[in-house]
Amino acid sequence: MSWKSHIVRKSLSGIEPYRPGKPIAEVQRELGLQSAIRLCSNENPWSLPERVVEAVRLASGETCRYPDPASYRLKRAIAMKWGRSPSEVIVGGGTEGILYSLFQSIIDEGDEVAYAVPTYPLYGLAAAAAGAKRIEVETGETESKTGLDRLIEACGPRTKALVVCNPNNPTGSILTRTDLTALANSLNGRETLLILDEAYAEYVEDPKYASGIDLFDQLGNIVMLRTFSKIYGLAALRVGYAIAPKPVVETYLKVRKVFEVNSIAQNAALAALSETAYIQEVREKTLAERERLSSALREMGIRVHPTQTNFIILDFQDAKTVYENLLLEGIIVRLGDDLGYPGHLRVTVGLPEENDRFLQSLGKVLKRLAGR
Ligand SMILES: Cc1ncc(COP(=O)(O)O)c(C=O)c1O
Incomplete structure (x- = not known):
């Protein structure tokens, strides 16, 4: 060879x-x-709204400087929006950037990452990059009870993370509040992180939908991922965030790319956040x-x-x-x-x-x- x-x-x-x-x-x-x-x-x-364009213009005058590695202002604004502490916030290079570093920070040899398919292909790729075993569960087009049961059953003692895309790409379907709660409860007390990718949450109309943030206080082992690439209109700038338990954030900071989120992205995201x-x-x-x-x-x-x-x-x-x-x-x-x-x-x-x-x-x- x-x-x-x-x-x-x-x-x-x-x-x-x-x-x-x-x-x-x-x-x-x-x-x-x-x-x-x-x-x-x-x-x-x-x-984009004028204020966001202006934020981009202002930050582009500072391109000779490294960006703030702590994303201090943006992190505080995100924490305020969700009523959390800045120590529970991760700011990273989009959902994609966060997922890669997150898996790198939690996966040990022999660990698994589970997710339902079809879904956003990045979960499998980021899991593989961290050396995790991928557990792909066919749940069918609608998130039926049997699909949910299969997903719960697939999580064993080595499953470090279960990723749920809610709403799901590519099916466009949602996991209801009831099903999400059942899923989260089934993981309670286990050493599995429930990672909820809510990239499309702002578009949801169905009143049966609930963000994972509602379960955060109750259960703890939850990571909610949000992005500025969709409704905020900043896909080119590569910025997203997560609300995660403190120990997860602390470990994440050991492996993340320090200057991943540039100043233009930080400034634009900060301005965009208040454009309700x-x-x-x-x-x-x-x-x-x-x-x-x-x-x-x-x-x-x-x-x-x-x-x-x-x-x-x-x-x-x-x-x-x-x-x-x-x-x-x-x-x-x-x-x-x-x-x-x-x-x-x-x-x-x-x-x-x-x-x-x-x-x-x-x-x-x-x-x-x-x-x-
Ligand atoms: C399910 C899902 N999550 C996240 C993203 C956005 O990723 P990023 O924040 O890296 O731009 C997409 C974009 O297509 C997506 O479909």
């Missing part, structure tokens, strides 16, 4: 790198298109557009799954062909296959004009495919 196959970590041999949604410039370059739109990464496409009217407005506009998009798609005879997020899931028998044909039209959506969800396309709710262009192009593509 050559040194090349010896040098790589064996536990990563079966792992595929994350396949992100395609950038606009790449699609235009590869397909020779004049314009393309991105409805593949569940970003907030509405323009903007958040409410984006939520309303997104939900209205989602409804308009969903009705138009149903009228076209397409099955649209119920969702509590800023993306919709569509059923297509041959999703790959539809995906590729949409690309040729300059429409970038997400292929379910890349998210462990074959037979589906995931489409982000965009600006009204983007949604119109998507509907028009999809109609054209389906007509073309029907005529083949």
Whole structure:
């Protein structure tokens, strides 16, 4: 065997790198298109409030300095928002950055990380990077009782973390307050951390939904992850946070990248946090557009799954062909296959004009495919 196959970590041999949604410039370059739109990464496409833009501008004048490694002001503002102590707050490079360091700080050899599938692929990748054994539990499309039971049963004495994506990407479904409480209670007294990724929480309408923060005081072994990449509109700046038990935060600080969150991101996130009217407005506009998009798609005879997020899931028998044909039209959506969800396309709710262009192009593509 050559040194090349010896040098790589064996536990990563079966792992595929994350396949992100395609950038606009790449699609235009590869397909020779004049314009393309991105409805593949569940970003907030509405323009930012003036105060956040100003915060970015101000911090960009200080780029010769290292950022505040403690994210002091942002951490305090987050703690205040949730009524917690700053010592229970982690600020990191998005959910992604936090997950990688979090697993590195809690996983010992032989430990497991469990999660239901299909879900956000980063959990498996971050777990593998920390050397954890991955326990993937098929719970089905809706979080049925049996799915929940399977998830609870999958957690053994070596399961250090159970990750729940709530609302879930890519299905758009939620775990209700009742089910979440049952799940959390089943882990109470065990050495398993319940990690709740609530990246899409601000879009939820269902009154049966509850954030994990409600269980934090009662149970303790909970980590709530939030991001500035979605409704706050700061995906490019890479900043997110977690509310976590103090001992977890302390261990996390030993392995995290010290200057991971740059000054522009810290300043923008701080300004964005107090933009409650903007958040409410984006939520309303997104939900209205989602409804308009969903009705138009149903009228076209397409099955649209119920969702509590800023993306919709569509059923297509041959999703790959539809995906590729949409690309040729300059429409970038997400292929379910890349998210462990074959037979589906995931489409982000965009600006009204983007949604119109998507509907028009999809109609054209389906007509073309029907005529083949
Ligand atoms: C479930 C979930 N969590 C988190 C994120 C955001 O990650 P980040 O905060 O690293 O941008 C996404 C983005 O697609 C997501 O789908």
